[in-house]
Amino acid sequence: MILSSGLLLVGRRSLRLRFLLALLCTGGSLKLVGVFLLLLGGMIAVTAVALLRQPSEQTYFVLAGVAFEALGLTLLARGYALPPRNAR
């Protein structure tokens, strides 16, 4: 995951695009990224409640967390919905 993030940040533009495409087209990676985003979204929402005091700030961060989760769920579902020869 760290290697992937690093490549996305510092690689050449075409390389980055190809890597992103490969990442999104492989079932296994999609599932991993999906679960990672689900966990991240949950952490953002709970951390917002624990650390922030302003109601508006809490609301924005909790909604951001849920948005991450929605994206994670979409990727996870997409990873499992790929045709068998790609997904497994």
Next chain:
Amino acid sequence: MSFVFCLLCILLLPLATAGLALMHQGLGRSRSAAHTMVASLCVLAVASIVFISFGFCTAGVNGGPAHTFLIAGNPWNLIAAERPFAHGIPFDGTPSALVLCFQFFTVGLAAIIPVSTGSDRWRLGPMCLSTALLAAITFPLFTHWAWCGGWLSQLGVNFGLGAGFLDAGGSSTIQVIGGLTALSLAWILGGRRGKYSDDGFAAAIPGHNIVLVLFGCLLALIGWIALNSAGTMLFYAATPALIPKILLNTVLSASASCLAAVFVTRMRYGKPDASLIANGWIAGLVASSASSAFVSLGSSLFIGFVAGAGVMYLVEFLELKLHIDDPGGAISVHAGAGLWGVSAAGVFSTLPTLSGRGQLLAQIIGIAALLGFMLPLIHGLNLLLNVFVKQRVDSDGDRQGMDVRELGAGAYPEFVVHGDEFLPR
């Protein structure tokens, strides 16, 4: 809280489980009918034993021993610290014993939900092991958070968010946890043989006994009224005077949802679809559970209508777009309508709160916890189980049907003849 009224309601709870079991059996194929009913009984047995042995240690009761952590100056009650086999719970007419009984029955209700999704391909042994994981880890953990003094239920006291996470009848703790387990298993098991062609075309595999399905709906209604009443009395200190309102709201929500299903299926397919109408009915019951005592009758109608209409589209979306084979529609009905019910409680609830704000935010945090922590946990545990014990039946079992493969005889040996495949391979 009235001990006798509450006990009466708890005694009626198994009717909800019986109704769901009948629905699952009727919506599956005839060649796996006996297997589905045997699986339902085994799942109930495993869930009961495992919950009393280990699960209750994690779930606990409100005000009981728990592991609480101080984070940024606020207490976070994460997990109960009860003893195995419910040692220390006094059976002397105190609410603790009733809470234990309520959880004991509801864990069976949550555990039976994935049976529908795994119909016609989920082996009995792994099914029992997966149920053990649900009854020992996932269900008790979220039950503690939402019902028994955990951090979600304390969001109002500790952070001024409404009255804390509101879920009186188990829209989240029972239905969404069961629905998310069903989703995880649908991903792991894959589709039934003949459900999807190589180019992704989905074949319709109709349920084999729609009469049982509809009878199950009526049984479930009685169980659900009891579920909502008992939950409200136990966790929100309501009096039996509130039961008539709970009864009306539960039935109104189911009715609106059922009619929404009739309307949507007639509009889309030309005629009302019986199995989807049954799913609509249950979706209304599920959505009503979170706040049946705390919303107006009009709000209940709206909650039910949205649940029924939404579930119709969600069933189709999961089956056709995401290729999730869910024979009984359990994921849409329990997880989908459950999440809607939890959100609607935040919008329509009239429960008096300490700060008068933040109820919707508390509900959204509950949803974030369900999707962000419980889904990865449930999916991880089931994937791990699948590494050690293959959950899906082998290709011979796929061809024979689960009755012959695992039980040695069919449910209807004298008269049912069916094609082996719905799609030629």
